[in-house]
Amino acid sequence: MDSHGIHKVALDFCYCALATTHIQQLLCKSLFPSTTSDPKTAATFRLLEEFHLLSFESKVSAYEFFNALMWRSDNMGLSPVKERYNQFMWMICQWRHLKMLKRSGHPYDPNGVDSTSEGGCAVLCPACPQPGKNLPSDWREASPTNQSWLYGLFVTINANFRLKRKVVSKDSVDPSLSHSWGYFVEESAYKAFLDDNSNISQEKSTCSSHNAVNMVDTKSSHGLAATGLGTIDCAHHNMKLPTTVRDLQKGEKYVNMDYLFFSTLRHTSVDILNISYDIVCQWKKNLWHCMTSFPPSMQLDHGTKKVTFFVPKFHLPAHIESCQTSFSFNFARWANIKPMASSTKEMGPGARRDTLDDFFGDWNWKKITGLCCTMLQKVKEALPELSEHEAALDDLKEGLKVEYTEALSRWKEQVEAWEHDPSQPNPYERSTEKITLASVRLELAKEDASELELGSFHKLHEDCSPSVLISSGLELEEQQRRLRADKAGLGIHATDIQEGKVVQCSNSLQCRIKAWVKVQELYMPMVAALRLRDKSSGVVVTPESFELLLPSQVGRMDPCDLKFQKIEWRLYYAQAHNTLRSNLRMQTAILKYKDRNLRGQGSNTQAHNMLKGVDTRIEAASTRYQDACRALVILAPFIKETGWQPSLCLLDHQDIQGMSDLLWGETEGRRKLSWIWNMRGAHGDELDKDGSMEDMRIEWCKARVRAIRWKEELELILQFFDWQAMSWDECADQNWSGSPTEREGRIAYARHQAALHRALWDMCHSSWADTRTFVDQFHGNPSTLGL
Structure with a gap:
């Protein structure tokens, strides 16, 4: 056996009447075989777990990790170690895939793993609205002025041009193991749709000169199978959504991003959609018309939903002034996946998709386990900030002259009308031509x-x-x-x-x-x-x-x-x-x-x-x-x-x-x-002689927004953790066939997962106890702010 943790199997297997397969015997000894057919090489569970964690935290590549093991076995080069890099890669791919299936609970499905639906293994965001999981049964009847905002989905569309892939291998040689069960959309349907719409030209930008719009046909793609990666994320909590990731062939084309967007919406039934995209002012123009060319399963009945478009603040200053007021929105940046670019650009298509799926799942899980602290910190920051915003609003009210008191009521009606229907006049815009x-x-x-x-x-x-x-x-x-x-x-x-x-x-x-x-x-x-x-x-x-x-x-x-x-x-x-x-x-x-x-x-x-x-x-x-x-x-x-x-x-x-x-x-x-x-x-x-009326209106509207912006999704998170715990309990309570050892293992793992999610619920509930009363009061009674 080699000291670096990858072994040439030289064991005497059991051949008695009760003996299990060679694969099962190896797994019982915490050895993971490189193949399911007469295995000759295996790696210890500890080695695979070590690499799995290091790849998440330090983004180390499999090649670098394997070479480190080689030098650890023989740092002098006097006794060369047999090359087993290919076997190591096979084991890592299978290890990632099996871990994903295990943690998502799909082996508990009575119909088997093959019945897993698209996106079924993705780690869901507990703070996003999930009907049937963390929303009350009457969520559709929520008052528009009360809690309907809580049941709206915030998504952001983005692209990462560092995650390139060279022309290495092909899908027939290196297929993905997950079959679009995670974050990547299904490969064949995606490519077929792009081929059918390859002749569509991209409209030039009428806003600023956005490179993402105007330079899609000029980006170099020589030697690349993918020039980057497009994705749809949860905008509030920066988590990857199911079946929302796909390779970009040449720049950030609308047709690519349209496909990802409509693929995302298949997994949600919420009625309020808030969409953030750095070029949304151009992308939204023909969105619903383009949707008609998609399969019926991907088409959205947007007439029955409230859809609002935003430009992230990060990109907003590059837009013309009308966009800066019409599409203003706070934005969470791309997840920390860019360091993976160097280790995935030379992978085959299937290995790359499975590896990135694994990283996206790890990123989402880290966000979930950190929600207790991050949400508490946000609320702690919100409390003093809210007091400051209230004071600023009071100052503005006291500064209003007698002749402006009637205008205050009118401004409130204008801003509430615009919030309810964005087609109404925007109260944050000035009404006449700018001074130039x-x-x-x-x-x-x-x-x-x-x-x-x-x-x-x-x-x-x-x-x-x-x-x-x-x-x-x-x-x-x-x-x-x-x-x-x-x-x-x-x-x-x-x-x-x-x-x-x-x-x-x-x-x-x-x-x-x-x-x-x-x-x-x-x-x-x-x-x-x-x-x-x-x-x-x-x-x-x-x-x-x-x-x-x-x-x-x-x-x-x-x-x-x-x-x-x-x-x-x-x-x-x-x-x-x-x-x-x-x-x-x-x-x-x-x-x-x-x-x-x-x-x-x-x-x-x-x-x-x-x-x-x-x-x-x-x-x-x-x-x-x-x-x-x-x-x-x-x-x-x-x-x-x-x-x-x-x-x-x-x-x-x-x-x-x-x-x-x-x-x-x-x-x-x-x-x-x-x-x-x-x-x-x-x-x-200005509308009046010195502009004070319009200036005051705009500043009042801004102060009002600042005063009511701090609203958190604490209840959604707690309800989601509770739903997950009950789901794992249901898995444990099923009538399992098989040996007593197998049944015991299934039940133990399900109970363990249920206990983990209840522990998350307990930690969040106790940490937020002192602030939830204030948040509930604030959510339920905005009139306490004089608004």
């Missing part, structure tokens, strides 16, 4: 056209009106900032090409300034005298330091036409509102894409250079904002503009953060959004 520099320029151009039509327009230059003059001045100011940044970034070892480009930009800017100054002096004659005074000082003026003498700069020294000051104020006001957010969204999107998809020095260097460019643009945008605010402060007294200061705060370095960024020490529940995302004009203009 382009929209203000369009307004000014329309005003010029109106004055021309009325004959009141006095044009001193054929091609340049006053609004065009001031707008062009702001553009020249921006070009001056860029030139200063380019010169500052040259460094002491700049090449001739780099210096040449900067000189060309400087010359071009100087020509534009000269042409603009000639027109400016027609409309603003006083600037000519001011510039003569500056020339007499003898200071050399470069294009980037040339003072343009816009109305905000002239107003401090000489009187200026009020018309020019109003035009400049409107342009600077729009510029201040439109300066940082787009670049921050771009930065967030690049960071998330880099973290999720890019590996290798070349790709990361390219992404780093892109981020460096975005950082430069953000810095320039912050300078532009500060310059605009200074101009507004100067111009406001001349044109008597008031009430704008609260929306344009002083800009500190810590304020420059993306919508999803966290400051040091913050968590998602405690995160405070930077004021630049809540400023008036961040989403749109």
